[in-house]
Amino acid sequence: MISRNYRSLISKNSIKRYYLSVASDYFPNEPLKPEIISETYPGPINESKLSELAKSFDHRAAYFVADYYKSIGNYIADVDGNKLLDTYCQISSIPLGYNNPELLKACSSKEMQVALANRPALACFPSNDYESILKDGILAAAPRGLDKVWTALSGSDANETAYKAAFMYKAAKKRGNSKFTKEELESVMDNKSPGAPAASILSFDKGFHGRLFGSLSTTRSKPIHKLDIPQFPWPRAPFPSLKYPLEQYSIENQKEEERCLELTEALIKEWPDSIAAIIVEPIQAEGGDNHASPYFYQGLRKLTKAYEILLIVDEVQTGVGASGKFWCHEHLFDPNDPPDIVTFSKKFQAAGFYYKLPELQPDQPFRQFNTWCGDPSKAIIAKTIYNEIIKKNLLHSTKKTGDYIFNNLETLFNGKFFQIVKNLRGKNRGTLIAFDFNTAKERDGFLLECRKNGVNIGGCGDTAVRLRPSLVFEKRHADILLNIVEESLSKLY
Amino acid sequence: MISRNYRSLISKNSIKRYYLSVASDYFPNEPLKPEIISETYPGPINESKLSELAKSFDHRAAYFVADYYKSIGNYIADVDGNKLLDTYCQISSIPLGYNNPELLKACSSKEMQVALANRPALACFPSNDYESILKDGILAAAPRGLDKVWTALSGSDANETAYKAAFMYKAAKKRGNSKFTKEELESVMDNKSPGAPAASILSFDKGFHGRLFGSLSTTRSKPIHKLDIPQFPWPRAPFPSLKYPLEQYSIENQKEEERCLELTEALIKEWPDSIAAIIVEPIQAEGGDNHASPYFYQGLRKLTKAYEILLIVDEVQTGVGASGKFWCHEHLFDPNDPPDIVTFSKKFQAAGFYYKLPELQPDQPFRQFNTWCGDPSKAIIAKTIYNEIIKKNLLHSTKKTGDYIFNNLETLFNGKFFQIVKNLRGKNRGTLIAFDFNTAKERDGFLLECRKNGVNIGGCGDTAVRLRPSLVFEKRHADILLNIVEESLSKLY
Numbered sequence: 001m002i003s004r005n006y007r008s009l010i011s012k013n014s015i016k017r018y019y020l021s022v023a024s025d026y027f028p029n030e031p032l033k034p035e036i037i038s039e040t041y042p043g044p045i046n047e048s049k050l051s052e053l054a055k056s057f058d059h060r061a062a063y064f065v066a067d068y069y070k071s072i073g074n075y076i077a078d079v080d081g082n083k084l085l086d087t088y089c090q091i092s093s094i095p096l097g098y099n100n101p102e103l104l105k106a107c108s109s110k111e112m113q114v115a116l117a118n119r120p121a122l123a124c125f126p127s128n129d130y131e132s133i134l135k136d137g138i139l140a141a142a143p144r145g146l147d148k149v150w151t152a153l154s155g156s157d158a159n160e161t162a163y164k165a166a167f168m169y170k171a172a173k174k175r176g177n178s179k180f181t182k183e184e185l186e187s188v189m190d191n192k193s194p195g196a197p198a199a200s201i202l203s204f205d206k207g208f209h210g211r212l213f214g215s216l217s218t219t220r221s222k223p224i225h226k227l228d229i230p231q232f233p234w235p236r237a238p239f240p241s242l243k244y245p246l247e248q249y250s251i252e253n254q255k256e257e258e259r260c261l262e263l264t265e266a267l268i269k270e271w272p273d274s275i276a277a278i279i280v281e282p283i284q285a286e287g288g289d290n291h292a293s294p295y296f297y298q299g300l301r302k303l304t305k306a307y308e309i310l311l312i313v314d315e316v317q318t319g320v321g322a323s324g325k326f327w328c329h330e331h332l333f334d335p336n337d338p339p340d341i342v343t344f345s346k347k348f349q350a351a352g353f354y355y356k357l358p359e360l361q362p363d364q365p366f367r368q369f370n371t372w373c374g375d376p377s378k379a380i381i382a383k384t385i386y387n388e389i390i391k392k393n394l395l396h397s398t399k400k401t402g403d404y405i406f407n408n409l410e411t412l413f414n415g416k417f418f419q420i421v422k423n424l425r426g427k428n429r430g431t432l433i434a435f436d437f438n439t440a441k442e443r444d445g446f447l448l449e450c451r452k453n454g455v456n457i458g459g460c461g462d463t464a465v466r467l468r469p470s471l472v473f474e475k476r477h478a479d480i481l482l483n484i485v486e487e488s489l490s491k492l493y
Numbered sequence: 494m495i496s497r498n499y500r501s502l503i504s505k506n507s508i509k510r511y512y513l514s515v516a517s518d519y520f521p522n523e524p525l526k527p528e529i530i531s532e533t534y535p536g537p538i539n540e541s542k543l544s545e546l547a548k549s550f551d552h553r554a555a556y557f558v559a560d561y562y563k564s565i566g567n568y569i570a571d572v573d574g575n576k577l578l579d580t581y582c583q584i585s586s587i588p589l590g591y592n593n594p595e596l597l598k599a600c601s602s603k604e605m606q607v608a609l610a611n612r613p614a615l616a617c618f619p620s621n622d623y624e625s626i627l628k629d630g631i632l633a634a635a636p637r638g639l640d641k642v643w644t645a646l647s648g649s650d651a652n653e654t655a656y657k658a659a660f661m662y663k664a665a666k667k668r669g670n671s672k673f674t675k676e677e678l679e680s681v682m683d684n685k686s687p688g689a690p691a692a693s694i695l696s697f698d699k700g701f702h703g704r705l706f707g708s709l710s711t712t713r714s715k716p717i718h719k720l721d722i723p724q725f726p727w728p729r730a731p732f733p734s735l736k737y738p739l740e741q742y743s744i745e746n747q748k749e750e751e752r753c754l755e756l757t758e759a760l761i762k763e764w765p766d767s768i769a770a771i772i773v774e775p776i777q778a779e780g781g782d783n784h785a786s787p788y789f790y791q792g793l794r795k796l797t798k799a800y801e802i803l804l805i806v807d808e809v810q811t812g813v814g815a816s817g818k819f820w821c822h823e824h825l826f827d828p829n830d831p832p833d834i835v836t837f838s839k840k841f842q843a844a845g846f847y848y849k850l851p852e853l854q855p856d857q858p859f860r861q862f863n864t865w866c867g868d869p870s871k872a873i874i875a876k877t878i879y880n881e882i883i884k885k886n887l888l889h890s891t892k893k894t895g896d897y898i899f900n901n902l903e904t905l906f907n908g909k910f911f912q913i914v915k916n917l918r919g920k921n922r923g924t925l926i927a928f929d930f931n932t933a934k935e936r937d938g939f940l941l942e943c944r945k946n947g948v949n950i951g952g953c954g955d956t957a958v959r960l961r962p963s964l965v966f967e968k969r970h971a972d973i974l975l976n977i978v979e980e981s982l983s984k985l986y
Contacts (some may be wrong), residue, residue: 017670053624056632056641060858061616068620074818079621090614098611107609108601116600118561118591118876119842121583123554127561139549148549153646154865160705166724168688170723185716189698195716199723205682211863212653213707222690223678224859228664229657230692230725231684232706346864349612366717370704371584371839372647377870383608422834455734466876487779 010059022392023472026100027073033480034075034454035083040450043080063456071098074454074470074477084451085480088458092285092468095347095385100472106384113374113426122373123365130376133372137383138350141320143327145338148361151374154212155316155345159279159369162341162353163201163214166277166310168362170251172198173308200232200271202264202278202309203240206287206461209279209314218279221287221461235266235271239284240292244423257296259305268307277310278303279343282328283426285317288461291425297332301339312353313339320347321389321471324399324430331429348385350378394471395430400403402430405467405478409435412482417489426467433467434460442492449488515885516965519593520566523720525972527568527925527947528576534945536573556949564591567963567970569949577944578973581951585778585810585961588840588878593965599877608869615644615866616858624870630876631843634813636820638831639847641854644867647810648702648838652772654861656694656707656835659770659803659854663692666801693725693764695757695771695802697732699780699954702807711772714780714954715897728764730757732777733785737916750789754796761800770834771796775821776919778810781954783928784918790825794832805846806832813840814882814964817892817923824922843867843875846918887964888923893922894915898960898971902926905979919960926960927953942981948974 034272036367038044042064065204070077074097086094087222096103098174106112120127138149150165181194188195203209203218210219219225240257243249268275280300284290288389304311318328319342325331329339341360346352352374362368389395406427413421413435420442426433437443443463450457460466469477516523531537535557542558563570567590569579579587589596599605604622613620643658645651674687681688696702696711703712710725712718729835733750736742752757761768773793777783797804801805811821812835822832833852838844845867855861899920906914906928915937919926930936936956943950953959962970 013750049621050619053619056627057619057624058643058858059619059853059863061862062619063617065621066613068607068613068616071611076542076618079685089607090618093612093614093864099607100610103610104606110610113597113600114561114592116605116870117596118564119583119586120559120561123587124556125559125569125583126543126546126550126552128542128558131542131550134549150551154650154863156863157647157650157705161870164704167723171586179715184720187967188716188724189713190729191710191719191726195720195824196724198723199721211657212650212705213656214705214708217684217706220682223673223681225555225682226684227673227677227688227860228661228692229689231681231689232723232725233684236683322589324516361551364717365551367720368551369554370647370649371586377609421776473660 008054021474021476022394022397023073023474023477026097026102026472030073031075031083034085036452036454038080038082039083043078043082045079049147050080050389059249063451068098069440073097074473080242084454085477086456086458087467087469087473087481088456089468089470091346091458092322093346094470095320096388097470097472102388103381103384106380109274112377115380118472119369119372120376123369123378127376130379131385133376133379136378137386138348138352141326141355141386143330143338143342144298144335146342146356148356149352149354150368151350151352151379153372153375155343156212156215156242158316158343158345158351159209159218159314160212160351162215162312162343163277164368165341165353165355165360165362166201166312167197167199168367169357170276171197172359172363177403188253198274199276200234202237202275204237204268204284206239206284206290207279207281208284208286217261235267235275239266239290240296242291245399246427253293254295257299259294261296261299265303268303268309275309277312279314281314282318282323282332283432285466286460288464289425289432289466290461294332297329298334298337299332299335302320302460310339310340312343314343316343316345318432319344320385321395321398322347322430323432323469324395324402326389326395328429328432348382350374350382389471396473398430398471399479401474402426402433403428404475405431405482406433408478408482409433410487412486417493420493421491431467431469431473434464436463437465439463445492446488449492450484453483453484453488496635514967514969515887515890516590516967516970518565519590519595519965522569523566524576527578529945529947530576531573534575536571536575538572542572543939553617556944559768561591566590567966576862577803577947577949578964578970578976579949580960581965582961582963584839584951585815586839587963588813590963590965593881594807595881596874596877599873605870605873608873611864613869614864615869616862620869623872626869626872626876630879631841631845631872634819634879635847636823636831636835637828639835639849641851642845643847643848643861644843644845646865646868647703647844649705649708650837651809651836651838651844651846652702652805653705653707653809655805655836656770656847657861658834658848658853658855659694659805660690660692661860662803662850662853663769664690665852665856671813691767692769693727693767695730695760695768697730697773697777698784699732699777700772700774701779704778728760728768730760732783733789736741737918739920746786747788750785754792755791758796759798761802763892768802769896770805772805772807775808775811775816775825776922776925778959779953781957782918782959783954784924787825790822791827794826794830798805803964805834805836807836809836811836811925812837813878814888814891815840815923815961816925817888817895817921819882819888821922821925840876841875852983882964890967891923891964894968894971895919895926896921898924898975899926901971901975902928902978905975910982910986913982924960924962924966927957930958932956938985939981942985943977945976946981948977
């Protein structure tokens, strides 16, 4: 199927014949295919814009300068007028496509203007409508069993406020009903124990949880993310390294997961009375799209319960629908035994953490506190995103599109590119699909070739390619992606 | 002058006679006085709203639930229909009054909609217009000599990204032209030295720099801000404790500042090769509105230069006009010898840090990095705020209003409340004015009494009252404030 040239696939008739397309409803003017019109790629305007930006702002990580006025649906425009099919989506952060009309409507509402122009300090002067904005949006989307939320501003911020909740919870349990001691009150001002305890968060090798000082201490993705920054001496456990295809290696993989669970338990015993929480991603995204099975996650849940450690699931990259379920951990956990805390950001635009235990709200106000404690303007956007996902049944369509991409990539990679591309993964995880090249150089060459051919794709880990399209990426977009993947591989190999 | 009842002062005629009022231009319908209409205060709707919110969100720090649709100019409305003159302004974060028409216009612009609905990962896919949004706003407001910026999301985030810049800068200088060693690359993944060095940021007693793990390690305001959270073992220097009135204690105060500079230098020597930067506020805000003189700040600048340590000035609370200059440190530093880094947030809505040295941009991309690297929607708001401040000459009017408040409070406090209120401070610092009660209980009682009388005022430190009105707080608002301060004191004492 994917060997047909996409140009033949994308007449409006064929679209109408095959789909009820939400993307077409949202974006009647979405391009039918990528448009690379600059003579060189990247184009000349891009170069001059970047050197202008460079005078005052670090521009060196830029793929290209985008024109968000001209971007539409699944297509991102650059300043040279090129339009690329976007499967990276601002590092997995665009849920409903560019310039989604429902989002634009929410962003021009009176509610939004008032929220932006009068940004409240939410804990001290909560807005009249914050409770209903949460109830109809962020809280309506809450993972089963986690009915409370604390809002923040980014994934790092969400994880760190969750860590703070875990540390205060642990200390309060230990303290019982007693008050802070004089020694605690004094030592903490010098950043010393017992007031500032030597407690820790356990994280996994290759995990990524953010880049501020607490979150970075749990991030174990790459040296370059961490070098030269002081970090807390917290424990690191091994994350399963699965072999693909999964069916072929089921016995080895289960052994690998058992090994990691055992070593995690050994670490817990090595750090007595220290570990307040374990944090884990449902798929280790930045670290290379590393998966583990329900067996591993449910084993972790058992361990954390046995040792009275909190379990935090970091859904910053995996949450909000891309896995085909609203939260990716729902593929992995017993629904009756969810994690203690789930953190979110990125695709939801709003950030924060869900929790269940009332004691995760510290025993006094102003302990889990900061000026803004979130941002109503982002909560309004999250509400719109949640409601569009439900109204348009985007979990179902994302699952379908993901299955279609996976199956076609499987066929392609089992064919003539068998030696080039490996470890296709993300089956039954919606569009959260990834695969590896043999080297970073090969991977980067492939990504560049795809961009030249009109598809923007992201990498992760050392050698992986990750797909992170929006939730309105459909079969016809998938066909273009699949063709360009094949074309690019054919050109390179 | 302040003994006249404000009710007689506020006829429209008197306003016209005495001022060219920017507030009247912006807010023709601004209330002429506070309106407390609920039978009890706080009112019944407030109570029921809070208990609703409490089911899912920590509500215990709430002063009251606000109605931002009905708030206008210097008046904040609550859900019971009360309207309070606001001198706290969302913890010092509302620059141009509630529902400022120019801000509302910016917030309903096409530019804003596109920025919100297509939130970019700014480092990877910068928007076409980000450079011009920065140039006409955040960068136009840059402190003299600091012509580069890195954007962030909050004050904590701004300070921590500045710390990261300082740590990478220090490590790069030490490393020279060599590459990362194998030992560094390996040790950092275990959060160990030399990859994750035992480097530090020196901060001052009573300083406040945020509540995430790195920023909290430099925050020394109160135990309750820090208890039970692991923190880095970083050095803490004494901050001058000045006596008031300043004129009377000039010799003692200079000695106190000398003592603190000497102890800071001793600490630097005690921590050889560790301190990457010193961070200081131009006025220690959360910690109690503690001031020091230009002598102290210029002494710090000299010290940091002598020992090759970076100097970071935290303008999160003091910046963006409230001091009568755009940046408060401009009152304190030699204009030819500014700090290395200035951080901002709050009133600017956008957050980040300014800097000059090109080497504060790390030697490789993706080191100072995260998904969003700021938020164009906030940068658009900052641009609007900056331009209104300039267009309406709000620095000048804020200076005038501040002088007026200070002089009248001085008269009042030197009178019959001499034993009750002390240490009036903030002369020549615009509206950044504060004073102390003898105990926290007395201070809190005063703040509550003021709210009941229709003025919202904030506290800080253990016993201080801080004024943080907007930049459109004018003489007629000051008169109401002064009257209610006097009335409240008279009722209580």
